[in-house]
Amino acid sequence: LKSAAAGFVNRMKVGPTVLAAFARRPSEVAWPKRFAPFLCAKGGDIEVEIRREPIPRPGDLLFESEGVWRAYRQPDSRLLLTFRVGRTIYKAALLDRAIKGGEVYFPRPLRGAPAPRSALQFPLDEMLFQHRWAQDGLLEVHSCGVLDRSGVLLFAGHSGAGKSTLARIWRQHAPAARILSDDRVLLDPRRPAGVRAFGTPWHGTGRFGSPASGGLRALFFLEQSAVSEAVRLHPAEAAARLFTRSFPPIWDRDATERVVKACGDVAERAPAFLLRFRKDESVIDIARQAGQ
């Protein structure tokens, strides 16, 4: 524990960012086995301590996801993220404004209630990273990333757009290519040398997830079709499409400005295309040619 002598810490690194989680029991900071390639031994860009204590009283509502979580601004200006099963809040994360540290409140469930074992179970793990990345000007995109030859081809799309299908096509017909993820790829546009694309552990139905990275070569926005073709997009159009496929804290003006800037920077530095594709290997040549 950060504040006690005896405890456990688990660290996960996604892109350049390390999340360090401290707890009294190892199960409370356990990640699924498939996250093993992302675990690391050092660092702590985000440090959270797991507490088996009652959840703090929420402050002012900032955002209602209309799903399992809500965001609140606390009187001390910290951010509170709450997570519900039904109408019961079963855990919450209380974070400083810079998303560098905080506590995860994970009280023991009432008898008979559902009992998640790990406090960092999805979506909290990913949300901790997303909030920090929004502060840092990095961009997580709902996409499939393929490290092919000299760079990364990014295929962005909402659920059902064909990201996992595309990953399987690459795996089958271009086995030397490396799939960074079939659902989430992190982009770092801050580097002078070019935009860097990182794999993440959060995968789609194809279960592809790798910590590998590469320079971004081209962006594609997926649209399934009877024929495969790539149509060039204006960078502003690409930036808007990127934003709608990212995960910004949309209630936070400063963070949203940084995410929009990241979208613009990526779109101005990498060519972007609308990719209409048929579910066969023809899409590989189309993407490679467009990305040259």
Next chain:
Amino acid sequence: VARPAPDSVDLNATPRRSWRVVSRLVAGEHILVPLASRGAEIDSIFNLNPTGTFIWERIDGRKTVREIASLLSHDFQVSAPRAEADCAEFAAQLLEVRAIELSDTP
């Protein structure tokens, strides 16, 4: 009952950008992103064409719609009535999506 949005705004009105919208110039065109407080509100991002970008960049809370139209007329070589009609209609669209607010007509 929702009232239909007006087709245009008063030329003497003074528009200012809403704090609830984030904008960014990308390769010569602006994108507008409305902030949201509910998941269901995340539905729209707006791309402005070069004329829309020209108008957006001159919305500063001081110039009236008529003054912006005058600048548009000069830079884009269109008649004053045409520029005023375009500006007023475009401002109405921005107002409808809550990208701007209007100050009282002087």
